Amino acid sequence: xxxxxxxxxxxxAALAGDMNPLHHDEALAGSTRFGGLxxxxxxxxxxxxxxxxxxxxxxxxxxxxxxxxxxxxxxxxGDTATMERRIVAIEPNPKLKGDVVRLEGTLRNAAGxxxxxxxxxxxxxxxxxxxxx
Numbered sequence: 001x002x003x004x005x006x007x008x009x010x011x012x013a014a015l016a017g018d019m020n021p022l023h024h025d026e027a028l029a030g031s032t033r034f035g036g037l038x039x040x041x042x043x044x045x046x047x048x049x050x051x052x053x054x055x056x057x058x059x060x061x062x063x064x065x066x067x068x069x070x071x072x073x074x075x076x077x078g079d080t081a082t083m084e085r086r087i088v089a090i091e092p093n094p095k096l097k098g099d100v101v102r103l104e105g106t107l108r109n110a111a112g113x114x115x116x117x118x119x120x121x122x123x124x125x126x127x128x129x130x131x132x133x
Contacts, residue, residue, distance in 0.1 A: 001082050002047060004039045009077040013040040023077075037077035044081065044107055044116060045069050051083055052103055052120050059124070065100070066121040073115040080110045085118075099124045 006026075013023035018040045021028045029037045049067055056062035075081060085105035093100045101124050107116035 001080055003080045004043070004075060004077055006037060006077045009037055009039050009043065012043045012046075016040060016042040016046075018042055034074055034076065039075040039077060039079075041069070041071050041116075044075060044083075045118075048083055048085075048105060048107060048116065048118050049120070051085060051105070052122060055085065056101060056122055056124055061125045062101070062122050063125075064120065064122050066119075068119040070117040071115070072117060073109070073113055075107070075109055075115050081107050081115065083107050085120075090124075093123070096123050098126060 010024050013020070020040070022032065022034065022038050023029075023040045024037070026037055029035075045067070048069070049064065052067075053062065053064065083105060085103050087101060088104050089100075089102040091100045091102075092098075101122045103118075103120045103122070105118040105120070106114050107118070109115050
């Protein structure tokens with residue numbers, strides 16, 4: 001779970017170069033159909049990509065090959081979201097010298113609404129043990 005407090009919403013959007021006033025200007029955002037600041041898609045996309053990278057690299061070194069996001073509903077600043085992912089396929093790929101892992105995931109707001117649908121393809125490198133921390 002992650003809570004998108006107002007300051008982190010503004011800070012992340014600024015760091016990502018996303019100066020859309022819907023992420024920075026409470027008065028303007030409040031006058032829109034959203035009723036307040038919303039989280040930049042870049043913000044939760046990065047968190048979802050990080051979730052995949054962490055999940056895979058806890059087992060073996062891995063790197064992302066492709067990510068796809070469908071933004072279905074805006075995430076309000078101040079909301080708490082839950083991210084989930086599941087493996088849908090693992091396919092050996094001799095050319096890439098590893099296993100191609102396909103995952104699907106969701107991000108849901110506190111009300112349980114699906115805000116983001118995600119798909120990813122990563123390369124997991126077999127034969128490389130991960131040292132325990």
